[in-house]
Amino acid sequence: MAGTVVFDLDGTLADTSGDLIAAANGCFRARGLGDLLDPVADALTAFHGGRAMLRLGYGRIGPDVLLPPGAEDKDYQRLLDHYADHIAVHTRLYPGVTEALQQLQDDGFLLTVCTNKPEGLAEMLLRELGIRGMFGGLIGADTLPVRKPDPRPYRAAVEAAGGEVAQSFLLGDTDTDRKTARAAGVRIALVSFGPEGQGISRLDPDAMLDRFADLPELARRWLG
Known part of the structure; x- marks a missing residue:
């Protein structure tokens, strides 16, 4: 055989890092947080999955910004939707x-x-x-x-x-x-x-x- x-x-x-990072940043922008991840510096995190990117970004917001309960689950689905719509741009x-x-x-x-x-x-x-x-x-x-x-x-x-x-x-x-x-x-x-x-x-x-x-x-x- x-x-x-x-x-x-x-x-x-x-x-695939560029499109993955873009999907995560899309979630952050939807919350008014701007682009929290860099497509070059944070490329390695992109290959650890969507939740890893979200957590990295969350760790960069100021202490005065409070995320609502269930934010990660909601943003994860938003990330997948964004990624599916822009899967092969970069x-x-x-x-x-x-x-x-x-x-x-x-x-x-x-x-x-x-x-x-x-x-x-x-x-x-x-x-x-x-x-x-x-x-x-x-x-x-x-x-x-x-x-x-x-x-x-x-x-x-x-x-x-x-x-x-x-x-x-x-x-x-x-x-x-x-x-x-x-x-x-x-x-x-x-x-x-x-x-x-x-x-x-x-x-x-x-x-x-x-x-x-x-x-x-x-x-x-x-x-x-």
């Missing part, structure tokens, strides 16, 4: 993604996505970026009752593409991805061009990927 390459989405296939695929995916397909590998982005938003974004059709499966944060680093979404993503977990590996950009791979008993490669850069090597992955052009060779080496 063909080997399967499993991809995280945000920070791995595409830099987002860009990392260089070489499309070419690498095509080469992997030509080499006979199966491709699938396992992300902690809600499934509907992940579907929407991959279609906007023009690469949804290259993946045989997609498992999002809400596809199953559990999410990464629980190994079940990873297994489901591999199975959705028609592959076997024992003949797969994960490409990601965070400690959550590393923990997911370890829990699933597979290898993990982390990208050095993601939000943390070369600093992500501190997690001691099985490999570091410096450019997408090197991914097909890594897949051949690991999956045969």
Whole structure:
């Protein structure tokens, strides 16, 4: 059976931080607080999720500003709505993604996505970026009752593409991805061009990927 390459989405296939930060700032502006997050300086927080961005912003408002009860839940839904309406304004695929995916397909590998982005938003974004059709499966944060680093979404993503977990590996950009791979008993490669850069090597992955052009060779080496 063909080997399967499993991809995280945000920070791995595409830099989505600009649109994520914009969605959070939209929530703050709706409360008259202005833009509390910086799209460059706060990019790393964007990849930790919507609630992490909201909390970072809340921490920057003055003590004289009191948020009403339930503000985070309301703003989180507002953030998701804003993001869905502006999902690919600033987002860009990392260089070489499309070419690498095509080469992997030509080499006979199966491709699938396992992300902690809600499934509907992940579907929407991959279609906007023009690469949804290259993946045989997609498992999002809400596809199953559990999410990464629980190994079940990873297994489901591999199975959705028609592959076997024992003949797969994960490409990601965070400690959550590393923990997911370890829990699933597979290898993990982390990208050095993601939000943390070369600093992500501190997690001691099985490999570091410096450019997408090197991914097909890594897949051949690991999956045969």
